[in-house]
Amino acid sequence: MKLSRHGVALSLATAGMVLLAACGTDNGGGTGTSAAAGSTADISCSTGSLTLAGSTAQQNAMSEWTKNYLSTCSGSNINYGGGGSGAGVQQFQQGTIDFAGSDFPLAEGSEQQAADARCKSGPAINLPMVPGPIAVGYNVPGVPTLNLSAATIAQIFDGKVTNWDSPVIAKDNPGVTLPNLPIQTFHRSDGSGTSYNFSNYLANEAKADWTYGANKNWPAPGGQGSKGTQGIAQGVKTTPGGIGYMELSFATQSNIPYAKVGNAAGKFVELTTANVANFLSKAKVVGSGNDLKLQFDYTNTDANAYPNLLVTYEIVCSKGNAPDKLPLIKNFLSYAASTAGQQPLANQGYVPLPDDLRTKVQQAISSLA
Known part of the structure; x- marks a missing residue:
């Protein structure tokens, strides 16, 4: 699919908008079906509330995911405040949000250490979620x-x-x-x-x-x-x-x-x-364990490789998530990383994750504690 430079206008989600769910299950085990056909196939519902912030690059993707998730699952609130990658990482380190969106992985040293300290019982990890040119x-x-x-x-x-x-x-x-x-x-x-x-x-x-x-x-x-x-x-x-x-x-x-x-x-x-x-298919995972930080291969000699892109990561605690929020964190991220969650991204100016990487992201999400 070619991305039209004069395509349909994309609406930006309003920063701080809280979307409320209308229907669905609330025990973390159900699969919602009430939103647009084909868009909610991999949703498992949980009740609770998440406060998120960070990358504005993924704002349109977050708007799509929250709309689908919350229209399917009753008793859930998800507030994505945007604000930029740097601000999102800081808020995550301070413990004022549940996870952050960042267009660059956590830097080794003090930034990673501050994020790990916030998580307390496990390191913070980088989960690639939204590739965008x-x-x-x-x-x-x-x-x-x-x-x-x-x-x-x-x-x-x-x-x-x-x-x-x-x-x-x-x-x-x-x-x-x-x-x-x-x-x-x-x-x-x-x-x-x-x-x-x-x-x-x-x-x-x-x-x-x-x-x-x-x-x-x-x-x-x-x-x-x-x-x-x-x-x-x-x-x-x-x-x-x-x-x-x-x-x-x-x-x-x-x-x-x-x-x-x-x-x-x-x-x-x-x-x-x-x-x-x-270009993205040649990226390598350079993080350890479930940390899926990527390294782009700028030496890629494929004549058709477009090398100017970013990947938005969800910065999340591998362990130490609040018990009352953990089911919703896992179920919402699992939907975002699913085939059903990734496919609509192509219509919004993004590129879906390659299947092999998407599978690794889903495995990392399933291990969150």
């Missing part, structure tokens, strides 16, 4: 399609290439008439997993041109900072000459065109479901 959206009048190598993107966001008719950009786009128009870059002003993954792409695919490494706090000088991906999308949308990195759903809902980007094979790759899956 990062689009390089742009606003260049008269240029409906654009190729950008990783090196060119790096030089643009480093401020070394400042005009759209630069020979550097022209080299990527032979035969295309590029306007004499200043470039205005937009980046996240808040700590962001999207920033981490986008800068990680540049650090790996444009090593000679990107010296800032990978960081959740935007590391390069210049450009305009915007809070949240919605701010970046708005900036690009309203600024001729603008360019920014954003989750695909934000580009599609704002009708922002996005570039084909360069990969390790030296090809300009279109952002499609199949091309993202080609």
Whole structure:
């Protein structure tokens, strides 16, 4: 399936919205069937309330899952507050939420230690749940399609290439008439997993041109900072000459065109479901036990591998979850990781987990205590 850059608009879930269930079982053993056909096949119901926060990249996925789960299961509340990956991890460490969504895994050292301390009787683990491509959206009048190598993107966001008719950009786009128009870059002003993954792409695919490494706090000088991906999308949308990195759903809902980007094979790759899956399939699990932290293979030479993506993890205690919340945590996450939970993601600008990885995630969820 190809992801249309001018597809149906995707509604963002309102931060902090509490969705209330209407019907279903409440003992953790039933399977709901009352929501949309095919979307609730793997739901087992539990009563209780969960407070969640973190990644805005997975906001649309969380909205879909909570809608389906809570319309099937009575006596359940699930509140996903968003707020960004960094804020979500902090709230999880402080014990104010039940699990967090984060577009980067827990960092070794103090961040992991603080999360483990919150769990008390078992380490916090990273469960990959929502793969999502990062689009390089742009606003260049008269240029409906654009190729950008990783090196060119790096030089643009480093401020070394400042005009759209630069020979550097022209080299990527032979035969295309590029306007004499200043470039205005937009980046996240808040700590962001999207920033981490986008800068990680540049650090790996444009090593000679990107010296800032990978960081959740935007590391390069210049450009305009915007809070949240919605701010970046708005900036690009309203600024001729603008360019920014954003989750695909934000580009599609704002009708922002996005570039084909360069990969390790030296090809300009279109952002499609199949091309993202080609890259994601080579990722390796580098965590231990049920910690399923991934490492992307940026050396992947598949000509059709789209290498600019993130994976949202659910950061959860392997042990030490509150007994009154554990059944709902497990049943909700089990549904999210099921085939029924993953299949609708393709219609929302995401990519479903590969089956082998999805199976590992389900096994890890079943072991939560």
